Amino acid sequence: MDALSRAVEDVRAQRGLDPRTAVFDVRVEPGPGGYVLVGEATDPAAVEELIARLAAFGAVTDRTVRLPAPGSxxxxxxxxxxxxxxxxxxxxxxxxxxxxxxxxxxxxxxxxxxxxxxxxxxxxxxxxxxxxxxxxxxxxxxxAWERGDGGEPVVSLGVELLGEDSAVLGWLPWGARLVREPDGRLRLPDGRAGMAGRGELVEVERLPARFPQDGESVVRTARRWAGTPYLWAGVTPAGADCSGYVQAVFRLHGVALPRDSDMQARMGVPVDPGPEFAALRPGDLLFFAENGERITHVALSLGGSRIIHSALAAGGVAEYDLNGRDEREVRLRECFRSARRVLPD
Structure with missing residues (x-):
């Protein structure tokens, strides 16, 4: 790696620019009388810092696009x-x-x-x-869509959307947002509309009462996903990975978590699990690392040593006992690294 490329990587590392949450796709090219910085970035301060560092190598022309890019x-x-x-x-x-x-x-x-x-x-x-x-x-x-202008904002818990002839137009997953109009029709963001079939809708204003921020309630919600197949990148009961499952469940309870397990492991406060995990409360999060210390898996505590998680080894959402003797439970226990509490006391 040459000195110019090293300067780019140093700024990326020192500012903690994770490509999952930040764009820093920049490179240095030769230019008339010096260098040209091109690419895209969401952190203007990082670009300015890089330009200052590159000045030691010669004149720098900045052609980096700051995102969001100019547009309509x-x-x-x-x-x-x-x-x-x-x-x-x-x-x-x-x-x-x-x-x-x-x-x-x-x-x-x-x-x-x-x-x-x-x-x-x-x-x-x-x-x-x-x-x-x-x-x-x-x-x-x-x-305006989120406010439900012209109607009432509602959230799907797996409701069918029916057409005028009662034919099923589609299945709307947990967490999908719609607007219920005064005549009862459900309006989609692109203007299409239909009626609710089987399944359940919850008014947005009722979500805090229906899905309160307490551990037992979170566990009840999590168990409603039992049998969901494991699907990398998934966030719905049609298929979910470990962190997508946790994120989607907590989102209904008004707790915003980041997308991936290693990000979630920085949320809330640390918890001492105690001997044999006895100190864990329902709703606590447990984090695991298969190789080294980088977190690669998250599970939700049912209280004590019992957990529920979306696991590839189980084929989907299933309950385990971290004190159990099943080979998968033993392996998971060996990979345990930390626990966090993201719910209010």
């Missing part, structure tokens, strides 16, 4: 208009998704590349969505 204010945001939209690490459908967003979630559009949108979700996670999954709009339109 009317299309600086988007609302997910499909039941589930895969978030990609690159602007192509053939790569492995990094997460999912569900119907009605708001995203900020950072940049565009053909039909692909580089977006930042409400959880700060950055990736690429195909524009076919998104209804573009301005910020005020997005906020």
């Amino acid at each position: 204010p009317a299309e600086g945001f988007g609302l997910v208009s499909a039941a589930v939209a895969p978030l990609m690490p690159e602007p192509r459908i053939s790569c492995t998704p990094s997460s999912q967003y569900v119907l009605g979630q708001r995203v900020e559009v950072l940049a565009r590349r053909g039909p692909w949108l580089r977006v930042r979700g409400e959880d700060g996670y950055i990736g690429w969505l195909h524009q076919g999954y998104v209804c573009l709009c301005g910020e005020e339109r997005a906020r």
